[in-house]
Amino acid sequence: MNVLAIDFGSSYSTCCAVVNGKTISINVDPHSKSPERLRSSVFFHFRDRELPLPAAELVNAKISEMKTEIGTRLDTAKEEYFATNKPDEQQRIERRINQLRGEFHDNVTLQRKAIAILMRDKTIDKLTLDELVEHGDAILGELGFSDYLKQPDKGRLIYSPKNFLAADISGHEDAFATLVAKTLSHIKHAAEQQTGETFTHAILGRPVQYHSTRGESGNQQAITIMAQAAQQAGFSGTVKFLEEPIAAAYAVEQSLVEPKDVLVVDLGGGTSDFCIIRLVPNRGNDRLTVFSVNGIRLGGLEADKALIMHQIAPQLGLNTRTKQGSVIPKAYFYDAIAVDSIPTITSFFSDKYGGEIARTLSVAEEPEKLERLLTIQEERLSERLINSARLAKEMLSNQDEGITLPLKYIEDDFTVPMTQQDLDKAMQGWLHKMLLQIKTCLSQSSVTPTHIMLTGGMSLSPVVRKAIKENYPQFELIENQAFTSVVNGLANSVLES
Structure with missing residues (x-):
């Protein structure tokens, strides 16, 4: 069974195809210096096209408002009619009454005027997410980000769709699913072009805790949106999810020569995840043993x-x-x-x-x-x-x-000098939160790990590595590929299932 493994990240997304028992890395962005990574932001570009017409409910509300105003003017005219005894004045007012009655019942003209009024105040900034997704040209990756930098007034950039999936987006879940589906569809198309295969099954990485303050309800909402997006993108078969730090562990397990209890620290663009797991080379069909797992809304x-x-x-x-x-x-x-x-x-x-x-x-x-x-x-x-x-x-x-x-x-000639010490100071609050999560993960585990594995883009930071080494010098470091360990682990989990 062919399966597409996708790490849909806050900053970048990566993909690995599993075809006939082998894994194939997929290039997902031909416009990037690192084509194996797709920038996760999406630019909705409107070029020189007209903005979408206002929603029917807004038009109807404006028509109702206009009819109320006409009705008020009509009542005033009637009062004026009965207040005068002059025939000429009554005729003039009667003509105005008939004109107002005509305007009141001319729904076609009222609709046209209502749309014109609403469009007069409409700008790209005021478009809802639903309107952006339905009417804008979605430009992905480096090309979209570059276009946005060149002409930000021609559209809207959604910087990191993943960071919104667990938030309070009541009423916009379908729009976010369609937004994510555009990225998943792009990745699926790239994989099919490069392998000559068709993919209907997928395994997607997910953080332990999505970028949200809503806890498990937010997590469930995010998973539902991701599953819906996968279906829209053409994954009509089985779609599975695997927590990202566990996936990262799969990526290095087969490189070991003996079992090890490992603290996995996955520091991504929007979230950070932590788990303590027992890695066993040649594990066969036995399941991974996970001793503790936790996550936080903290990333690059x-x-x-x-x-x-x-x-x-x-x-x-x-x-x-x-x-x-x-x-x-x-x-x-x-x-x-x-x-x-x-x-x-x-x-x-x-x-x-x-x-x-x-x-x-x-x-x-x-x-x-x-x-x-x-x-x-x-x-x-x-x-x-x-x-x-x-x-x-x-x-x-x-x-x-x-x-x-x-x-x-x-501003012309505006520059800001920075030193390594400046970065260290700026990162202190960030590092404190990360170290607290590691402490929590260790306290919840029934075993004490002997090794630590760092993955995710932020794991490459010397500031981060120094802080972890100073606080946990007893752990031996297991090296891995920071940007691809999760997606490679997702693919390996398919091979072992």
């Missing part, structure tokens, strides 16, 4: 935000004051980087929010700094800023010397 995106708040936001006005002595609201800066919250980032990009920043700027002690924040708001540069922080984090992780981060898209 939160680290990027922490670096922005610590090192960049002060140059945008954070911790500065107005001339009256009031501190500039911190909410401005948190909202500016809330790319994983559709309501928050939509509000931040609104004219109303821009007006509030502009009014604060007019009384700011250091207006030149807040001017940069206003530029980010007006030109919708939040995702680009997050991307810059991610690049800075990666550069600082790969060299001992400091860097100068160019942010010329915000």
Whole structure:
């Protein structure tokens, strides 16, 4: 049975095909320098097309509002008619009454006017997710992200769909399923093109805890959406799910020569998962033994935000004051980087929010700094800023010397110097949360692991590795492929089933 293994990640997605008992790595993004990884963001582009017409319920509500207004004018005209005894005046009012009655009953004209009024105030920012998914051109991966950076006013970027699946999205579950299906369908098509095979069965990785504050109900909602998306993408057969840290364990199990109890730390883009598991080479059909497992809404995106708040936001006005002595609201800066919250980032990009920043700027002690924040708001540069922080984090992780981060898209000659020490300080809160989760995982296990396996993009960070080594020097490190261990493990789990 041919099966497609897919690691649908917060930052990137990867795929491995299982065909006739063998695994085949799939290139999923021909536009990327790393074609085996597909950036998870989706850009809904409207190019030069007209925006979709307003929903029928909105049009009907506007027609009802217009009829109420006509009815009020009609009642006023009738009162005027009976209040005068002048024949000429009565004739004039009677003509107006007949005209108003005609307008009241002319549903075709009322509908056309209602649509025109609604469209006049309609912008891409005000489109619902359902409208984006139904009417926008979905551009995936590096091509979509590049298009967004070039012309952000031509569409909307959903930075990390996975991060929304367990949130309170009541009424929009189908839209998110369709959104995810676009990525799964793209991956399925790539696999079928490269292998010449057809895939109707899939196994998908899932975090222990999805990016949410809703606990198990959020997890169940996310799984339901993912299953629905897989069906829409053409997986009409069996669709299974496997927790990502357990999948990562499968990836290294066969490389061992003897059984080992291992702490698996999977640090992804949006979530981090932890488990203690017994790995047994040549295990045969015996199931993996899992001693404890837990997860948290913590990933690379939160680290990027922490670096922005610590090192960049002060140059945008954070911790500065107005001339009256009031501190500039911190909410401005948190909202500016809330790319994983559709309501928050939509509000931040609104004219109303821009007006509030502009009014604060007019009384700011250091207006030149807040001017940069206003530029980010007006030109919708939040995702680009997050991307810059991610690049800075990666550069600082790969060299001992400091860097100068160019942010010329915000202001000519605007740069921010950063050192390894700056990154260390920015990451302290993030590291504390991670270490607390490791402690919890260890306390819930009946065995003490002898080894540790780090996987996921954030596991490559020297800051992260240093913190874990300092706190748990007794664990021997098992090396693995940080970006592909989960998808390879998913494929291996198929071969062993």
